[in-house]
Amino acid sequence: MSDRAISTLPPGSTIGIVGCGQLGRMLIQAASQLGYRCHVFGQEETGPAAQVATKFVAGAFDDMAALSAFAKECDVVTYEWENLPGSALEVIGREVPLHPNARALEIGQSRWNEKSFVSDLGGGCAPYARATNAQELAAAIETIGTPAIIKSDRMGYDGKGQIRLQAGEILDAAAIQQKWEDLGGNDVLVEGFVNFDAEFSLLIARSADGGMRFWDAPQNTHEGGILRHSIVPGGEDVAVHIPAARALARKIAERLDYIGVLAIEFFACKDGPLFNEMAPRVHNSGHWTIEGALTSQFENHIRAICGLPLGDTRLIEGGAEMQNLIGHDIDKWPDLMGDQGAHLHLYGKREAREGRKMGHVTRLL
Ligand code: ATP
Ligand code: MG
Numbered sequence: 001m002s003d004r005a006i007s008t009l010p011p012g013s014t015i016g017i018v019g020c021g022q023l024g025r026m027l028i029q030a031a032s033q034l035g036y037r038c039h040v041f042g043q044e045e046t047g048p049a050a051q052v053a054t055k056f057v058a059g060a061f062d063d064m065a066a067l068s069a070f071a072k073e074c075d076v077v078t079y080e081w082e083n084l085p086g087s088a089l090e091v092i093g094r095e096v097p098l099h100p101n102a103r104a105l106e107i108g109q110s111r112w113n114e115k116s117f118v119s120d121l122g123g124g125c126a127p128y129a130r131a132t133n134a135q136e137l138a139a140a141i142e143t144i145g146t147p148a149i150i151k152s153d154r155m156g157y158d159g160k161g162q163i164r165l166q167a168g169e170i171l172d173a174a175a176i177q178q179k180w181e182d183l184g185g186n187d188v189l190v191e192g193f194v195n196f197d198a199e200f201s202l203l204i205a206r207s208a209d210g211g212m213r214f215w216d217a218p219q220n221t222h223e224g225g226i227l228r229h230s231i232v233p234g235g236e237d238v239a240v241h242i243p244a245a246r247a248l249a250r251k252i253a254e255r256l257d258y259i260g261v262l263a264i265e266f267f268a269c270k271d272g273p274l275f276n277e278m279a280p281r282v283h284n285s286g287h288w289t290i291e292g293a294l295t296s297q298f299e300n301h302i303r304a305i306c307g308l309p310l311g312d313t314r315l316i317e318g319g320a321e322m323q324n325l326i327g328h329d330i331d332k333w334p335d336l337m338g339d340q341g342a343h344l345h346l347y348g349k350r351e352a353r354e355g356r357k358m359g360h361v362t363r364l365l
Contacts, residue, residue: 159225
């Protein structure tokens with residue numbers, strides 16, 4: 001059912017969102033502007049999306065009966081978190097149209113799957129090798145060399161589930177066994193370290209009729225594996241790579257028969273753009289589109305999954321920049337509330353833990 005063509009869902013229909021984080025919250029804000037109702041399925045009753053949903057259903061992502069009952073009350077279902085079991089999507093897809101489809105999630109939730117998929121389409125990636133046990137990890141490190149990053153194949157985000165290996169670092173069997181265990185004892189990828197000139201992402205919306213729109217590509221800065229800052233337009237280092245990156249993105253979206261917003265992260269290197277990872281959903285590097293573009297990533301995702309025409313993605317002003325508020329950055333809220341150029345978004349999370357995304361600020365340039 002997930003792959004069938006979609007008819008237009010009129011305002012007043014119910015959109016189901018699996019996951020209750022800030023991406024879901026901003027999807028709901030866009031959907032409610034267009035007159036839709038949103039039900040949220042997730043584990044945290046106080047989660048950012050749960051707080052603003054028409055209805056919140058508490059349940060585990062492997063509770064098939066609860067997921068099925070949730071889907072029955074919705075006219076379409078989407079997800080804001082990609083670490084869902086494939087069986088969850090299968091259950092949902094039996095009841096109601098699901099976008100993006102299960103195959104997009106299956107590819108996007110595994111670094112191995114997405115890199116293999118993109119390599120098959122002719123896209124370049126950093127050198128990588130997979131390991132399914134500690135012995136294979138030793139062999140993969142040998143093949144790739146150092147510096148390198150060991151990344152868990154699944155479940156990683158915000159730099160979690162990653163261990164960096166310095167140039168020349170030599171590891172004996174016991175040290176490798178330890179790293180294997182530190183990463184949870186699940187499949188990992190060893191990735192060669194890339195000396196990139198810059199990082200950027202592409203945000204793409206694809207509608208049910210196959211129409212595609214790109215937003216300006218943000219140039220992104222990460223600290224400790226977490227996105228800190230995005231700016232559009234990006235610098236010259238980024239601009240030269242946009243045509244090649246877009247050509248690859250088009251192929252990815254078409255091959256997946258994708259419906260919704262898709263985000264793809266790239267490293268800008270001397271020889272061209274290298275694919276880093278993709279997310280089958282709206283993305284932190286696209287938050288600036290709320291104020292910075294004629295139509296936001298959130299609205300176009302809703303439009304795509306409801307079978308509506310996509311909105312114009314052009315910049316409103318000359319550009320925009322977005323700064324994440326991470327952990328105790330949120331303590332600056334009184335100053336930001338008084339800053340006339342700051343568009344402040346707070347996610348309603350109670351506790352400002354280190355490394356936790358608490359909100360963001362967008363400024364038009
Ligand atoms: P998120 O989901 O928040 O985007 P993530 O945990 O999935 O992050 P990655 O995107 O793989 O992780 O890595 C986070 C950041 O670490 C990258 O944006 C980049 O700055 C750096 N990084 C990752 N892989 C490499 C690499 N092979 N070479 C150099 N830097 C890298
Ligand atoms: Mg990333």
